[in-house]
Amino acid sequence: MIIFNKSLPLSLLTGTLMIGLAADYVAAADAKFVAKNCASCHVLTQPEKDTLQDYMSKKGPDLYYAGNKYRQAWLVKWLQNPQRIRPGGMFFANHTEVTDEGDIIKQSSLPDPVHVKLSKGDAQDSAAYLMTLTAKSDLLAEESYTPKKISKRMGAMNFSKFKGCSSCHRDRPDYGGVSGPELYTAAERLQANFMTSYIRNPQAWESKSLMPNRHLPDKGVSKLVDYLKLLEGK
Numbered sequence: 243m244i245i246f247n248k249s250l251p252l253s254l255l256t257g258t259l260m261i262g263l264a265a266d267y268v269a270a271a272d273a274k275f276v277a278k279n280c281a282s283c284h285v286l287t288q289p290e291k292d293t294l295q296d297y298m299s300k301k302g303p304d305l306y307y308a309g310n311k312y313r314q315a316w317l318v319k320w321l322q323n324p325q326r327i328r329p330g331g332m333f334f335a336n337h338t339e340v341t342d343e344g345d346i347i348k349q350s351s352l353p354d355p356v357h358v359k360l361s362k363g364d365a366q367d368s369a370a371y372l373m374t375l376t377a378k379s380d381l382l383a384e385e386s387y388t389p390k391k392i393s394k395r396m397g398a399m400n401f402s403k404f405k406g407c408s409s410c411h412r413d414r415p416d417y418g419g420v421s422g423p424e425l426y427t428a429a430e431r432l433q434a435n436f437m438t439s440y441i442r443n444p445q446a447w448e449s450k451s452l453m454p455n456r457h458l459p460d461k462g463v464s465k466l467v468d469y470l471k472l473l474e475g476k
């Protein structure tokens with residue numbers, strides 16, 4: 243009995259220690275996998291400064307604040323079955339042609355296939371690692387999005403007519419601009435507080451973003467996110 247009492251805490255301690263070490267080992271392996279397979283196109287550590295040249299030649303979106311941007315479940319799903327998010331590619335001007343009918347996307351210049359596809363295990367591990375990249379947390383600390391019910395019709399009108407978002411973004415697959423990411427999947431992809439923060443001040447996240455800062459009041463920002471949430475799963 244005495245031996246049991248004494249050895250129990252010790253075995254518990256070594257047990258936790260081993261689990262801790264194993265977790266560190268797994269995390270290091272995930273970091274290595276992502277560095278090896280993803281860093282050629284994605285920035286994984288916060289750069290000191292971002293020039294316009296850097297912005298225009300980005301091969302993929304920055305991932306160094308991925309943990310403050312994406313929903314983990316979406317990452318796991320998308321990495322196994324990636325679909326195009328930016329209809330005009332990373333920088334639309336590199337992929338559009340000016341014609342008499344307006345700008346058209348040169349489909350042949352877009353990467354095909356859309357993205358590397360990961361196995362379920364690699365997708366889960368990469369997503370878990372990406373969620374640990376949490377630069378710019380201070381921006382999210384200022385957000386406190388609380389959902390409100392809005393009508394879809396008013397939301398759509400606000401998005402396209404009043405705020406002009408559809409000149410660059412699509413709120414449905416067949417309507418809207420192509421210079422920004424599609425937004426009918428935004429709520430599935432992105433954390434709500436990231437969306438409010440980005441709409442409030444795009445340049446705080448992407449210093450050279452072409453998206454204008456509209457200096458919207460809290461209510462105006464929330465209304466747009468309410469609308470994007472309404473589109474989830476549509």
Ligand code: HEC
Nearest residue numbers: 276279280282283301302303325326327328332357358368
């Ligand atoms: C050859 C370049 C390339 C490589 C390698 C690459 N990506 Fe990407 N990635 C892209 C591009 C381009 C996009 C944008 C796709 C779009 O918008 O349609 C993207 C988009 C993403 C997105 C969605 C981001 C967003 O905000 O839209 C995630 C997450 C992602 N990549 C993760 C990874 C991971 C993890 C790896 C490594 C296993 C990886 N990528 C390797 C080019 C690459």
Ligand code: HEC
Nearest residue numbers: 405406407410421422423437440441448451452453454466
């Ligand atoms: C002049 C073009 C333009 C306009 C107008 C615009 N955006 Fe954007 N937006 C972009 C681009 C480009 C990005 C992608 C990141 C970047 O390069 O800044 C973006 C990114 C976003 C994102 C993050 C999406 C992601 O997947 O990373 C959200 C959310 C967003 N915009 C919402 C809006 C809303 C809401 C409006 C209307 C108030 C709007 N945008 C108006 C160009 C625009």
